[in-house]
Amino acid sequence: MTTAPAFPPLIEAYLADLERALAASEPRERAETLAAVREHAAESLALHGSDDAGARRVLDELGPVDAIAAASTPAPAAAAAPVAPASPTPAADVWLVVLAVASLALFVIPLVAAAVVVWALVRLRSGAGNRGLQKFALVVGAVSFVGAVALFVSHVLAG
Structure with missing residues (x-):
């Protein structure tokens, strides 16, 4: 069984922000996006080092959280919208x-x-x-x- 690598605090904060930004996305796509970003971050940290300079370089490669979240597919509205209570007879x-x-x-x-x-x-x-x-x-x-x-x-x- 493999465990997720420990990321520097800057990367952890970025991943937490990304997870919040993807909250309204389709669940499967959200999980795949987070897994892909984690994998990329781990590979880049191995290449550039896991110090603050390496973490900043990884964040520069990944780009803004909002840009990644904007490219995701929103969750279906039917699942997200609560059912309205029945209105009284007009x-x-x-x-x-x-x-x-x-x-x-x-x-x-x-x-x-x-x-x-x-x-x-x-x-x-x-x-x-x-x-x-x-x-x-x-x-x-x-x-x-x-x-x-x-x-x-x-x-x-x-x-």
Whole structure:
């Protein structure tokens, strides 16, 4: 089993800064980058010596921590972003359902049902609010509208 070589304090501080800078990177790439930088630092220290002058030369070869971190791939946003809590049902959707139910009671006035259908479609297309309530209001409004039109047509045909 091999152990990691002991680095001078300047190199250790650089590696700690690099690890912090890579915190938002994809985990596998972060590990590979840190391993590659450690390997390069060990080889360069063996070549240039492990004193302060050799450590500074290694740091000059590696370049700024920010440049290495900027070249890394960020971690997926889905894994990093916390799930937002469910928002309460918007009042607009509650009123939409109330109006849809009222359109059933007022089915002789198809304008109310038509307004419910249009409003429900607009809310559904916007993507905001409670989609379940919006779909329910759309169905109820459509049924009420079709019932009102059917009643009107039967009344006209009957005479």
